[in-house]
Amino acid sequence: MGMRSRQPKALAFRCYQATHRSLTLVLWSLAALVIVVNFHLLIIHKEDDGIGGQEIRRLIMRELEEVEEEKFRVTPHRSRRNPRAVRRKGEKRPPTIVDEFLDESSAVHDMFFPEEKIDPTNAGNDSMYFYYPGRVWLDTDGKPIQGHGGGILYDKKSKTYFWYGENKDGKTYKAHSKGADRYSVGEGKLLVDMLGVNNLLGSVDIVGVSCYSSKDLWAWTNEGVVLRGEEKNVTHDLHKSNVLERPKVIYNDRTGKYVMWMHIDDANYTKASVGVAVSDSPTGPFTYLYSKRPHDCESRDMTIFKDDDGKAYLIYSSEDNSELHIGQLTDDYLDVTDVMRRLLIGQHREAPALFKHDSTYYMVTSGCTSWAPNTALAHAATSVMGPWETLGNPCVGGNEIFRSTTFFSQSTFVLPLPGLPGSFIFMADRWNPSDLRDSRYVWLPLTIGGVPDEAADYSFMFPLWSRVSIYWHKRWRLPDGWRDS
Secondary structure, three states: HHHHHHHHHHHHHHHHHHHHHHHHHHHHHHHHHHHHHHHHHHHHHHHHHHHHHHHHHHHHEEEEEOOOOHHHHHHHOOOOOHHHHHHHHOOOOOOOHHHHHHHHOOOHHHHHHHEEEEEOOOOOOOOEEEEOOOOOOEEEOOOOOOEEEEEEEOOOOOOOOEEEEOOOOOEEEEEEEEOOOOOEEHHHHHHHHHHHHHHEEEEOOEEEEEEEOOOOOOOOEEEEEEEEEEEEEEOOOOEEEEEEEEEEEEOOOOEEEEEEEEEEEEEOOOEEEEEEEEEEOOOOEEEEEEEEEEHHOOOOOEEEEEEEOOEEEEEEEHHHOOOOEEEEEOEEEEEOOEEEEEEOOOOEEEEEEEEHHHHHEEEEEEOOOOOOOOEEEEEEEEOOOOOOOOEOOOEEEEOOHHHOOOOOEEEEEEEEOOOOOOOEEEEEEOOOOOOOHEEEEEEEEEEEEOOOOOOOOOOOOOOOOOOOEEOOOOEOOOOOOOOOO
């Protein structure tokens, strides 16, 4: 009896242990299931929030993403040549719309350089905060803004936007593209019939880099010339007879310095270098440091880009503008490192404007046609160092001529709008080579989304890039909430 009584107890104990382990396993399984379900619900909630955010953004941007067509009539060109010369040599090829655009005596030229102004000092409710691409843009002192080929820095300390650009407020000279002789505008007119408008390059003496400040990206206060040209020292890079173009400024968080990079050249465009200047304040004065050919290569049209991790990069046209180069800057942003990559080889692109969205890098470039406008192209990459793929023409609306000429302008900078992810301001210059101080600004909304018109270089469109779209509008304004981050 004793033996029989002990065996069932041991068996019962073993059964109890097995049951306890099973119960523990069930409880842990239920806990894991609860965690998985909650995690799944959290993901769904976040996705719903993302979809809701995207829907709100879409509703906000709907007006700016409407395709606005543009129609205009051009008076047929009437030849000014002597009838005898026409009979002897034959009629010349009629001028194109671009030729007419560049000819200051043309009605087409007047159409794209209207006398109307964007005037923050005298704006009524019907024009307050509206952008009018191509109009004369006045600062808060009522004077035309001199910020050509420029870029914008947002200064977190002062919560202010600073616009830096070329001050071209001087006499425009003409020089034939095959020589260095300079002519005044009046003298240059005598060469138009002989050489053609587009064979005359315009230039002005270096005045310096102007800076303007704004809280709203519409009313700009003149902060003065923060980097001045040199009047007397002919050996100085900034001597007035040389070339200073496309200044860009970024802030170095480690050194607390504001660093300016720019294209530096001589009158013949043979120096082909970059220049570097530095300041303790966004409003200068900037101290010019030196010029050099980065990576021992020619450098003409250029820009700089500061990434989210604080690393900065120089992008420049090189090898007679046949390709772009990109290289990382040193930690202090005062020089380039030895690492360089060649981009868009043989594609002859210039005027790069680089920006980023959702871990993808984008860039808008122009062709190389001197002062004449041409077709923009958008490009994309998963790494800023490349490889870069071409997405096609980003311009939307207007008409075929507008789209093929980037709305008669050339890219210079793309500015993100913090409260509207995927939305940007495309900044461009409408050059007036007959009077460069009267060159105009073309600011338009740029968005990321949708499928590009042209297949990328990757097979089967992998990765699938989003389309870059620049929308034409005669009149537009930033939507409410663009400042909210």
